[in-house]
Amino acid sequence: MNTITVNASGKYDVIVGRGLIGQCAEYISKAVKSKSFAVVTDDNVDKLYGDIVVSSLENAGFRVCKFVFPHGETSKCTETLNDIYMFLCENHITRSDCLIALGGGVTGDMTGYAAATYLRGTSFIQIPTSLLAQVDSSVGGKTAIDLPCGKNLVGAFKQPELVLCDIDALSTLPREFFIDGMGEVVKYGMIKSAELFEILEKNDLDSIKDILEDIVCRCVSIKRDVVEADEFDRGERMLLNFGHTLGHSIEQYYNYTGISHGCAVAAGMAIITGLAVNRGMCSEEALKRLKSCLAKYELPEKAGPAVSELGNACLNDKKRDGGFISPVICSEVGSSAYVKMTIDEFLDFIG
Amino acid sequence: MNTITVNASGKYDVIVGRGLIGQCAEYISKAVKSKSFAVVTDDNVDKLYGDIVVSSLENAGFRVCKFVFPHGETSKCTETLNDIYMFLCENHITRSDCLIALGGGVTGDMTGYAAATYLRGTSFIQIPTSLLAQVDSSVGGKTAIDLPCGKNLVGAFKQPELVLCDIDALSTLPREFFIDGMGEVVKYGMIKSAELFEILEKNDLDSIKDILEDIVCRCVSIKRDVVEADEFDRGERMLLNFGHTLGHSIEQYYNYTGISHGCAVAAGMAIITGLAVNRGMCSEEALKRLKSCLAKYELPEKAGPAVSELGNACLNDKKRDGGFISPVICSEVGSSAYVKMTIDEFLDFIG
Numbered sequence: 001m002n003t004i005t006v007n008a009s010g011k012y013d014v015i016v017g018r019g020l021i022g023q024c025a026e027y028i029s030k031a032v033k034s035k036s037f038a039v040v041t042d043d044n045v046d047k048l049y050g051d052i053v054v055s056s057l058e059n060a061g062f063r064v065c066k067f068v069f070p071h072g073e074t075s076k077c078t079e080t081l082n083d084i085y086m087f088l089c090e091n092h093i094t095r096s097d098c099l100i101a102l103g104g105g106v107t108g109d110m111t112g113y114a115a116a117t118y119l120r121g122t123s124f125i126q127i128p129t130s131l132l133a134q135v136d137s138s139v140g141g142k143t144a145i146d147l148p149c150g151k152n153l154v155g156a157f158k159q160p161e162l163v164l165c166d167i168d169a170l171s172t173l174p175r176e177f178f179i180d181g182m183g184e185v186v187k188y189g190m191i192k193s194a195e196l197f198e199i200l201e202k203n204d205l206d207s208i209k210d211i212l213e214d215i216v217c218r219c220v221s222i223k224r225d226v227v228e229a230d231e232f233d234r235g236e237r238m239l240l241n242f243g244h245t246l247g248h249s250i251e252q253y254y255n256y257t258g259i260s261h262g263c264a265v266a267a268g269m270a271i272i273t274g275l276a277v278n279r280g281m282c283s284e285e286a287l288k289r290l291k292s293c294l295a296k297y298e299l300p301e302k303a304g305p306a307v308s309e310l311g312n313a314c315l316n317d318k319k320r321d322g323g324f325i326s327p328v329i330c331s332e333v334g335s336s337a338y339v340k341m342t343i344d345e346f347l348d349f350i351g
Numbered sequence: 352m353n354t355i356t357v358n359a360s361g362k363y364d365v366i367v368g369r370g371l372i373g374q375c376a377e378y379i380s381k382a383v384k385s386k387s388f389a390v391v392t393d394d395n396v397d398k399l400y401g402d403i404v405v406s407s408l409e410n411a412g413f414r415v416c417k418f419v420f421p422h423g424e425t426s427k428c429t430e431t432l433n434d435i436y437m438f439l440c441e442n443h444i445t446r447s448d449c450l451i452a453l454g455g456g457v458t459g460d461m462t463g464y465a466a467a468t469y470l471r472g473t474s475f476i477q478i479p480t481s482l483l484a485q486v487d488s489s490v491g492g493k494t495a496i497d498l499p500c501g502k503n504l505v506g507a508f509k510q511p512e513l514v515l516c517d518i519d520a521l522s523t524l525p526r527e528f529f530i531d532g533m534g535e536v537v538k539y540g541m542i543k544s545a546e547l548f549e550i551l552e553k554n555d556l557d558s559i560k561d562i563l564e565d566i567v568c569r570c571v572s573i574k575r576d577v578v579e580a581d582e583f584d585r586g587e588r589m590l591l592n593f594g595h596t597l598g599h600s601i602e603q604y605y606n607y608t609g610i611s612h613g614c615a616v617a618a619g620m621a622i623i624t625g626l627a628v629n630r631g632m633c634s635e636e637a638l639k640r641l642k643s644c645l646a647k648y649e650l651p652e653k654a655g656p657a658v659s660e661l662g663n664a665c666l667n668d669k670k671r672d673g674g675f676i677s678p679v680i681c682s683e684v685g686s687s688a689y690v691k692m693t694i695d696e697f698l699d700f701i702g
Binding site: 035078082085086089090092094095096116117118119120121142144147148149150153154155156157233315321 | 429433436437440441443445446447467468469470471472493495498499500501504505506507508584666672674
């Protein structure tokens, strides 16, 4: 078991290990003083872990209520959010109580946002059950929901009180969701760690499962460093968006249903790196290694729509800042920077 | 013209004076660096000041878009909020742009909340046009919308970049809205300033209009002191909720349409003070002066529902904290404290 402490506006532990979900009340009771908990989860995760979490908490003497919503990115919307608010209201959840996000990125982002805004803020805990949520979205306090016109367009910065990454949960993950998470893992290697990237190159979709605890710890540690350096996303943290500006546009093109986030980010990384190579901003070798690594983990290097078609959707990306947009470009494996461009320069860049 | 500077998580000026709306671009351009502005206002205020604000900004060379919603508390809901988000999206408002809340408390609270959450936060400016918004809701960074199960149940702390209190705007205010605002003015006297309360006692609904600049400055100064001492509402700031726990229940009882916020707060203040007198926690003299002052400004000292009926609604009040609720009680005019009670003690207290 590893504990990674994040020192942001709130200080909290990310615990990475096995068998954590069944013993969650033990860790939770050390992290918060709340007596009542509202567990938020989707129908898929509920079947696997809903009862386990509720029982653990109830056996420890806590009051627990549970909200279950239909799985999938389309649920990460204002309608589900409003249902959560009403549920919290009806169950008399107060400021001193605590929300628990049990599930993947959708659950974590939306529950965190509900916690940030319900009664102007209650505490919350992340129990990420997907690879994507464990390595990326559960750590760092970015919470959000989607709007019809774009992904994560409404949100808040709100750090959790505790993150429990149970590696055992990853073994129940359907193959496509595991692949989805690997998209973000490859991203961490590309932007910050040639060492992690080499481990990925030496493994494949099967062998990687034997070293997942190490992989998750490496990713969380990178994220911790980035978040501590720039919690509110004004500089360094923007590097985490490598592949995401185009990735979000690809997801939007498919209406958030036709492609997973990780696959969209994978394609986004490959496309932007290809463009960077054309402009002499990245080595051909790095692009080759990226594409080969993506293929190893069955991640796409391109998406349906033509790159030029994605241009306009990018202009709604929330990374846009006035007349500027700052895509992240890797010059080499493990080395990244964001490049501030005018809208015209960006549209010209993506052709 | 008076400038009151608030030093909270953000530092900003509250400017109180006459003729400010027509010259708003001058003050706004000094407060923020944004080049694009989204004005949010209701249909009533739009008719009076919408064009003036837009022209002032456009003449100064800014890009301006304007969102108008139907006036009234029922608009302060998730549906209107979503419409605002979509409007901001469609008008390509980015993180470096700025929202302007032009109107009363509903507009200020909801626009501030949109600014707190859209793209995880854009800047915003308050141009309060009602007495209630000038003396209370526009200062201090509490933003929110209502839920069907209670008032201001979803929100965020988000300080504006500037507050422009144009006293001239109060002359166009319908009589009932002026009375509404006087409810909060009486509150400030009761909780913090016997001097302000005496000024109110010496004046009436007509004569007070000649000294509104002084009245607004006094209220804003009190609020500034309280917010600086306790921005996030964990102690001192709770005093501002005098009359509000019962007041919110009264508003909810009338479905947010049958009674104004100020009138509900007035009744809430009189009821809780009456209960406090019964328990020997407040002097009879203070209750008498409060009731007489409320009558002077045509504010009610009671509301339709029986006090006991309001009890359950209070339990959904966001001031409730686990098993406790902390109503504010004034022992004398100008002197207040919050009293932490268990739910049972509270229900017993309100009978």
